[in-house]
Amino acid sequence: MKHGNNFALRFSHTIKFRVRHDSSPVSVSVSLNEKEYYQKEFKAGLTHDTEAKFVATVEDGVKNLLTIDFKGTTESPDRYLQVKNISVHGKKLNRYKNIYDPIIDPAWWEPLSEQEKDHYNDVIHINNGAHFGWYGRVVYEYYSGADQTSCYLNDASAEDRLTNSLAQWVFNDGSGVMFPWDEEKV
Amino acid sequence: MRIQLNNHYGRLRSCMVGGLDDRVLDSVEPHKRKKLEHIFAKTNKQLDGLQHKLESMDIEVFRPRCFDNSKKLVTPFFATAGHRVPLAPSDHFFISGNTIVEIASWSRESTFTGMHWRHVMRSGFQQGANWITMPTPLHDITEVDRLDSDIPNIDPIIDAPSFYLHNDHVFVSTVGAGNQLGVEWMKKQFPNKTWVLMDPEKFVGHLDSHFNILRPGLVASHRDKSDFPEYFKDWEFIKVDSVSRPSELLDTRLQDDDQENTVLSVNSLSIDSETILVERTYENNYNNFIPNLKKHGIKIEYVDFEFSHFFGHGLGCICAALHREDD
Numbered sequence: 001m002k003h004g005n006n007f008a009l010r011f012s013h014t015i016k017f018r019v020r021h022d023s024s025p026v027s028v029s030v031s032l033n034e035k036e037y038y039q040k041e042f043k044a045g046l047t048h049d050t051e052a053k054f055v056a057t058v059e060d061g062v063k064n065l066l067t068i069d070f071k072g073t074t075e076s077p078d079r080y081l082q083v084k085n086i087s088v089h090g091k092k093l094n095r096y097k098n099i100y101d102p103i104i105d106p107a108w109w110e111p112l113s114e115q116e117k118d119h120y121n122d123v124i125h126i127n128n129g130a131h132f133g134w135y136g137r138v139v140y141e142y143y144s145g146a147d148q149t150s151c152y153l154n155d156a157s158a159e160d161r162l163t164n165s166l167a168q169w170v171f172n173d174g175s176g177v178m179f180p181w182d183e184e185k186v
Numbered sequence: 187m188r189i190q191l192n193n194h195y196g197r198l199r200s201c202m203v204g205g206l207d208d209r210v211l212d213s214v215e216p217h218k219r220k221k222l223e224h225i226f227a228k229t230n231k232q233l234d235g236l237q238h239k240l241e242s243m244d245i246e247v248f249r250p251r252c253f254d255n256s257k258k259l260v261t262p263f264f265a266t267a268g269h270r271v272p273l274a275p276s277d278h279f280f281i282s283g284n285t286i287v288e289i290a291s292w293s294r295e296s297t298f299t300g301m302h303w304r305h306v307m308r309s310g311f312q313q314g315a316n317w318i319t320m321p322t323p324l325h326d327i328t329e330v331d332r333l334d335s336d337i338p339n340i341d342p343i344i345d346a347p348s349f350y351l352h353n354d355h356v357f358v359s360t361v362g363a364g365n366q367l368g369v370e371w372m373k374k375q376f377p378n379k380t381w382v383l384m385d386p387e388k389f390v391g392h393l394d395s396h397f398n399i400l401r402p403g404l405v406a407s408h409r410d411k412s413d414f415p416e417y418f419k420d421w422e423f424i425k426v427d428s429v430s431r432p433s434e435l436l437d438t439r440l441q442d443d444d445q446e447n448t449v450l451s452v453n454s455l456s457i458d459s460e461t462i463l464v465e466r467t468y469e470n471n472y473n474n475f476i477p478n479l480k481k482h483g484i485k486i487e488y489v490d491f492e493f494s495h496f497f498g499h500g501l502g503c504i505c506a507a508l509h510r511e512d513d
Contacts, residue, residue, distance in 0.1 A: 065217075099217055099218055101217065158294065162269065164271065
């Protein structure tokens with residue numbers, strides 16, 4: 001960009017979720033741009049409603065990957081992670097707009113008919129309702145910027161425009177820079 | 187091939203239908219690839235289905251001749267990782283009468299996207315159409331210090347759906363997908379038109395997702411009649427349901443939390459003033475729109491375009507009329 005900038009944006013992140021496994025403990029971890037900010041084990045046999053909260057520094061005019069890993073050791077039909085709400089710096093992200101990479105047993109998947117695979121691909125990629133039954137990784141994307149100007153100048157969404165798979169922008173303006181002394185309120 | 191367009195409801199004789207080029211998937215991030223492969227594969231089938239449906243209605247259909255969208259573009263002022271897929275021809279061409287205007291988009295990746303339909307433009311030109319192109323914007327970020335609007339007002343830039351043609355009137359959205367110079371440039375090409383600026387607070391971006399004139403005196407919109415200019419004061423309005431506040435999650439293909447992109451049903455495609463093409467998902471999920479269309483004697487034909495909301499395009503985006511007969 002023309003003059004460069006020295007922005008370091010401090011954005012709060014809140015992920016509200018429900019997690020359950022009927023017979024075995026599971027874990028949920030949350031990372032932003034590959035740095036882990038939250039990790040917790042959940043006991044079996046209970047439905048847990050909780051939230052992961054953290055504040056992180058993000059750059060001006062870039063895309064950020066908010067990654068949720070759902071892990072466990074035992075398969076069960078009564079097991080899931082459900083994302084109820086995600087907000088970044090006060091802006092609500094669309095929880096249905098995710099990229100889900102489930103860990104699927106090939107011994108189950110391969111014998112499925114093409115029609116069944118198509119159905120499950122719809123369930124996985126399109127119509128998961130932010131309700132994730134398989135262990136695996138869920139990615140939410142957002143672009144961060146100081147304001148509309150940095151959105152244009154840094155053009156973080158350029159590659160995503162090729163396929164029209166755009167994420168949301170979260171701007172810092174309007175609510176002001178989050179200074180360290182504000183963080184305790186998050 | 188004849189180019190002739192005066193409104194959005196004359197009997198449709200020919201149109202462009204968008205396409206997707208899989209080669210662009212080579213340049214997407216690995217974590218998105220599986221999802222996009224699935225979406226592209228299904229959408230390609232559904233675009234073919236749409237083409238067959240239109241052809242069965244005696245409409246000539248033109249598809250893009252895709253070049254490799256993953257090819258990098260480098261100009262003296264900007265570079266891109268590739269080119270936008272040619273899914274929405276309506277974004278790239280404004281047609282009035284027998285004049286085709288290739289627009290200049292705010293999206294740098296769209297600079298060459300209109301060229302997927304070069305064969306159509308050549309054919310139209312050979313058959314007597316007037317064929318003009320907006321100046322290519324430099325997209326030079328060194329000229330921009332700070333934006334005072336969505337898009338820098340340095341070169342003329344505007345997406346075609348920022349204009350909505352209705353015979354001798356053109357309705358204009360000045361924000362969201364274009365700049366003031368883009369509006370001024372277009373006005374100079376059509377000095378005999380009456381230009382009506384829409385409320386910039388309410389009609390942001392592409393107008394064909396705000397309202398759709400079904401025939402003279404009848405318009406479909408999710409907006410209130412009071413939001414519209416004087417021109418529409420004696421018109422009847424068909425209320426299109428907005429799903430921006432869904433009461434329950436029925437289908438994420440239909441509903442999402444993004445209020446800006448959830449009224450794509452407005453963006454349906456009129457075959458003529460009595461028949462409209464609507465995305466099949468809306469068949470059972472709407473309270474007002476479908477019954478109101480029927481009440482006004484509009485015949486509805488359904489087609490599949492499941493990922494309408496994913497792409498942010500309605501049928502009026504992925505089908506661009508080239509020739510409509512005047513009523």
